[in-house]
Amino acid sequence: MQPVIQTSQLRKTYQLAEPVHALRSVDITIQPGEFVSIMGASGSGKSTLMNIIGCLDRPTSGNYKLDGIEVSGMGRDQRADIRNQKIGFVFQGFNLLARTSALANVELPLVYHRGKAFRNSAQRAKKCLERVGLGNRMDHHPSQLSGGQQQRVAIARALVNEPTLILADEPTGNLDTRTSLDIMGLFQELNEEGATILIVTHEPEIATYTKRCIEMRDGLVVADNQVEKQRNARTDLANFTTVTGI
Amino acid sequence: MKLWKLLEAARQSLLKNKTRSALTMFGIIIGVAAVIVMMAMGTGAQKNIEERISSMGTNLLMIRNGTNSRGGVSRGAGSSRSLTMEDADAIRREANLVVAVSPTVSVSGQVIGGGKNWYTQAQGVHMDYLYNRSWDLTEGSMFTDAELRARAKVAVLGSTVAENLFPDQSPIGQSIRIRNVPFKVIGTLEKKGQSSFGRDQDDLILIPVTTALFRLVGDRQWVSDIYASARTIEDTEAATEQITEILRRNHKLIDGQEDDFNIRTQTELTEMFTSTTAALTQLLMWIAFVSLIVGGVGVMNIMLVSVTERTREIGVRVSVGARGSDILYQFLIEAIALSFTGGVAGVLLSWGVAHFMETQQGMTMIIETWVVAAALGVSVSIGLIFGLFPAYKAAQLDPIDALRHE
Ligand SMILES: Nc1ncnc2c1ncn2[C@@H]1O[C@H](COP(=O)(O)OP(=O)(O)O)[C@@H](O)[C@H]1O
Ligand SMILES: [Mg+2]
Secondary structure, three states, rough: OOEEHHHHHEEEEEEOOOOEEEEEEEEEEOOOOEEEEEEEEOOOOHHHHHHHHHOOOOOOOOEEEEEEEOOOOHHHHHHHHHHHHHHEEEEOOOOOOOOOOOEEEHHHHOOOOOOOOOOOHHHHHHHHHHOOOOOOOOOOOOOOOHHHHHHHHHHHHHHHHOEEEEEOOOOOOOHHHHHHHHHHHHHHHHHHOOOOOEEOOOOHHHHHHEEEEEEEEEEEEEEEEEEOOOOOHHHHHHHHHHHHHH | OHHHHHHHHHHHHHHHHHHHHHHHHHHHOOOOHHHHHHHHHHHHHHHHHHHHHHHOOOOEEEEEOOOOOOOOOOOOOOOOOOEEHHHHHHHHHHHHOOEEEEEEEEEEEEEOOOOOOEEEEEEOOOOOHHHHHHOOOEEOOOHHHHHHHHOEEEEEEEEHHHHHHOOOOOOOOOEEEEEEEEEEEEEEEOOOEEOOOOOOOOEEEEEEEHHHHHHHHOOOOOOEEEEEEOHHHHHHHHHHHHHHHHHHHHHOOOOHHHOOOOEEEEHHHHHHHHHHHHHHHHHHHHHHHHHHHHHHHHHHHHHHHHHHHHHHHHHHHHOOOOOOOEEEEHHHHHHHHHHHHHHHHHHHHHHHHHHHHHHHHHOOOOOHHHHHHHHHHHHHHHHHHHHHHHHHHHHHHHHHHHHHOO
């Protein structure tokens, strides 16, 4: 099988008064079906790597193959199309369009779709919302939803284009423990169904729900290990609820 | 992204900020309404002038004493005496492009009749005068050739004179005195209204020119004007040349000597008035243009604010795969929708204003379809032109910065 992500000597340097080396030669390979977390302290380069992997940004040098396609040299429009077809983003701050229904938010990537793959986009968006358990909240606007529900809408949006890769930057950063467990449970389910997921986090707790953990420091990968005792978020959530009684 | 999706997005976005959208449109609304109202006024005035000038007569050529003011130093029209009865006869005899000739002499004074007094003008004319001026009688008849030759003391009253002297009865057959000379009323003229110079054209009495010369003026040959009509409107210029030739010969003017008369044609008068209204319309158009520009700047300003406010939204759209051009179109369509809606509102406002001016101010307002179409076209263009920069700015945003924007 060909890897979903394959980077070699990926570098990113910001030219400020003195150059900031956000990434200094990163080599990562991620296979289809993997559930990977990227860990590291603040400023270690996690988001920079995520942005390059998500084709929002370009590396200063090095190569990056996404789903077998070399994307590091692509222009803006080409990268936009790649994001549209191959990537689903989940952000820390949800980044939903306010004053637009959950359904319209989920449909958004399909609005910009250039192929003929998705004829009935509203139908597809509906299915994805049902998948994340919000079938009864389609007409709600983000302000009418809880943080956890908003993040579910964001996840539904990340699923709607049937992406090769789901990227989540601190997806539980704005959520309480209970809701974080809930969201991680959803990611675990999606992974079991075959989705390739990459999440960025600075909480070691969160990383234990993934299958593989890559640690970064100062723009370098310092550790890359399979998670030994992968925890199950659903079980933990059930225990958490019994213990706290919430 | 499909067009209807873009339009729907624009509609929603404009409705989200109703007050702001309405205020932004204000400049466009005023500008568009101003353009249409000005044009309606201009077209209306133009039509009025054309009607008034054509009410002056049929292919009219007005020959007056004095040098043409265009030929160097002028002594003023009518200041010298050069036109005679003989000139009129010569034109009638020789100018084959001229169909009706009426030498004219005016005498103003007190007129007594029906036990009343009225200060007016008696105009000595030839019967052809009615043709020259496209004038009809309402009652009675014009004097005949025989009466003209006999210097008969007969008169045809303008409607103002008739109304003032004989308000309750028909003036036909009544006797009036002009400068103490008794005349018999044989006809009344149809009402013509104000001239393009604002004079009441109906405040006059027509009498045979011969009678006027011999019995009122006491001078037998000098006339003040000669009215003539060219055979057709196209003949106007050639007829003017024929008359000039005849008069120059009659007046024994040698080559290089200036004309001692001048000829005004209806076409010239129309042009004169048209150019005045055209100048006015042009000035007003500039004012409207400026207000449209101001409206456009308002659109640009609000779109720039909107782009800043919605930076995060742009980031989200770009992250899910919107191309720069998608963002550009979205904001451009929004700007166009804004100014076009303003344009439509402006058209409605202009209809209201035009209606008001017509019913309350008695002005002639003519709104032509092409003006409305052009005004709407202009409002779309303004949205396009002034929306381009904000839309371009939005399209150029870096997605990472945009997503991080607070
Ligand atoms: N746009 C930028 N301009 C300059 N420096 C940046 C920019 N983005 C990130 N950096 C720097 O690059 C380094 C890595 O940042 P980042 O990838 O955001 O770290 P993390 O997400 O792990 O906290 C930091 O030192 C940060 O200051
Ligand atoms: Mg970060």
